[in-house]
Amino acid sequence: MxxxxxxxxxxxxxxxxxxxxxxxxxxxxxxxxxxxxxxxxxxxxxxxxxxxxxxxxxxxxxxxxxxxxxxxxxxxxxxxxxxxxxxxxxxxxxxxxxxxxxxxxxxxxxxxxxLTRQQEIDQALQKREAHLQTAQRIAHLGSWEFDVTSGAITWSDEVFRLLGRDIALGPPNYEELLQIYHPEDQIYHNQVVGEAIATGKPYDLECRVCHQDGHLTYIQARGEPLFDAQGKVTAIIGTVLDITERKTHETDLLKLTQQLTASNEELEAFAYSVSHDLRAPLRAINGFSQALLEDYGHQFDEIAQDYFDRIRHNIGRMSDLIDDLLALSRVSRSDLKPEPIDLSTLAANLIQDLRIQDPHREAEVIIAPNLSIAADPTLIGILLSNLLENAWKFTSHHPKTRIELGVMPGETSPIYFVRDDGAGFDMKYGKMLFGVFQRLHNTEEFPGTGIGLASVQRIVRRHGGEIWAESAVEQGATFYFTIP
Structure with a gap:
């Protein structure tokens, strides 16, 4: 055969x-x-x-x-x-x-x-599908498709878990899907999907999911329409992301922010009230001490005169502290009114005032030309005044000094700086630099209240910027700040 x-x-x-x-x-x-x-x-x-x-x-x-x-x-x-x-x-x-x-x-x-090639393809697809399912499970991110014509919905396994539906039941129809969401979110979800079908535009929305045991979770649903040859929307594909943890953190952060804001407002109000109320007794002490000096000063011996001078000195220091506390309070409470500011001209005027007050100083001052920002002019005046006055003060023990105001490029906005070659400070104490009443030098060496840099930091932060410093002992200091 x-x-x-x-x-x-x-x-x-x-x-x-x-x-x-x-x-x-x-x-x-x-x-x-x-x-x-x-x-x-x-x-x-x-x-x-x-x-x-x-x-x-x-x-x-x-x-x-x-x-x-x-x-x-x-x-x-x-x-x-x-x-x-x-x-x-x-x-x-x-x-x-x-x-x-x-x-x-x-x-x-x-x-x-x-079947060898087909099996290799099938195995590769199965592997990719397994990897995709694992990635979705790890990321708490599911994928879905909604057939606009038939109303059929397709879900990945992760969507079933995120929306609390038994996978054995299969995906719901559209009406059943709406019932999964919180009643207050159902109308919004329906409107967004309807607009996507009508306009062909993608969407991004957040909804609350009501689970059978009564607990709520939050999801972010993103959808992107698909079109036929005539440009008609035939389906929407998208993702579902579990954002419950993020929403919980946002809620906690909002509560904390509100608490901190309330606490800060109370502290600022207290500081303003105390500072204001301290003026009256301080004026009385100042007045009576002046009267005491005028009426009985001739009877003071050397020791009594020294005691009296110390009282008068500390009255002045207390007055400065009150003024600075009130200024700090105003910095935190005043409304921002941004407008264009010529920093170069502002700095030049401030330096001129400092030279008038201290005409014998030999100081080389370099101000970069055409420096301008959009910010609150009053607050920026306080900021620049504090930084330049500090540079002037902390270089006062050097016979010849150099002070510079300049700018350098930053990642998102220009970085302005005030640099000097004065006393400087040890960077290990840098965290104390912007604290209220924090001083890195004693008042006998360099007078001050320890409030100026705290005011500078608040001004920068109120404008959404950052401030930091670099320094070394007797090698000067550089203060950098940004105003977006």
């Missing part, structure tokens, strides 16, 4: 060579009678190696039983479709073949398809 069938089918050789699939004719005992050249390509055997051989000799041992069962069905003249088994290649490895076999009397006509 082998030679007879082979001879009879010789005319089919051109047809056998037209397909990449594996074609063969076998007898009902499972012996190859004729195969096409695709067998050589896929398995690596020559046609002579296969024709006349029992096909079970090439089948994986674990697949013998199902293959024999399939042959028995074929002997009974039953068509076998979609049967898969493994065949050994010439190099020893196995490939999966999918068979479609039609019996015709004592002969079997079969076509087989190599």
């Amino acid at each position: 082998f030679y007879c069938v082979n001879s009879m089918t010789q005319d089919l050789e051109p047809f056998f060579g037209l397909t990449l699939n594996l074609l063969c004719i076998a007898d009902v005992e499972g012996r190859f009678i004729r195969v096409n050249r695709s067998w050589e390509t896929v398995l690596g055997y020559t046609r002579a190696d296969l024709e006349g051989q029992i096909l079970l000799d090439f089948v994986h041992p674990e697949d013998h039983a199902p293959t024999i069962a399939a042959i028995e069905r074929l002997k009974g003249q039953e068509t076998v479709e979609g049967f898969v088994n493994r065949y050994r290649c010439a190099d020893g490895h196995y490939v999966h073949l999918e068979w479609y076999t039609q019996p015709c009397g004592p002969l079997l006509y079969a076509v087989a398809r190599d």
Whole structure:
């Protein structure tokens, strides 16, 4: 039969060579009678190696039983479709073949398809799907699709978890989906989706999810429409992100901010009240001490005069502290009224005032030209006055000094700086620099109240900027600040 069938089918050789699939004719005992050249390509055997051989000799041992069962069905003249088994290649490895076999009397006509590439693709897709599911689970981010025409909704596994729906129930319809959300969010969600369908614009919304056990979670839903060839919205695809933790932090932060704001307002009001109320008794002390000096000063001995001078000195210092506290309070409470400011001109005027007060100082002052910002002029005047006065003060013990106001580029906004070559300070105390009443030098060496830099920091922060300093002992200091 082998030679007879082979001879009879010789005319089919051109047809056998037209397909990449594996074609063969076998007898009902499972012996190859004729195969096409695709067998050589896929398995690596020559046609002579296969024709006349029992096909079970090439089948994986674990697949013998199902293959024999399939042959028995074929002997009974039953068509076998979609049967898969493994065949050994010439190099020893196995490939999966999918068979479609039609019996015709004592002969079997079969076509087989190599599933190796398809299986590799399927495995890669399964791996990618598994990775995607894992990534979505880790990120608490699900994906979905809404078919506008049919109303069908497709969810990834993570969406079921985020929205608290049993995956066995499958995705809900649109009306059921709305019921998952908090009643106050249902109308808003429906409006946003409706606008996306009507306008074709993507959307980004936040909703509260009501779970069956009564607890609430927050999700962020983003959707992007898909269009047909005519530009009509046919579907919306998107993501669902669990933002419960973020919303909780936002709520906690808002409460904390409100508490801090209230506390700061109370402290500022207290500081203003105390500072204001201290003026009256301080004026009384000052007045009576002056009267005491005028009426009885001639009776003071040297020690009494020294005590009295100390009282007068501390009255003046207390007055300065009260003035600075009131100024700090005004810095925190006043409304911002931004307008263009010429920093270069402002600095030049401040330096001129300092030279008038201290005409014997030899100080080289460099002011970069055309420095301008948009900010509250009163507060910026206080800021620049404090920084330049500090530079002037802390260089006063040097015979020749240099003070500079300049600007340098920053990542998001210009960085302005005031630099001097004066006393400087140890950077390990830098955290104390902007605290109220914090001083890094004693008042005998450099007088002051310790409030100026606290005011500067508040002014910068009220404008949304940052301030910091760099310094070394007796090598000067540089104060940097930004005003966005």
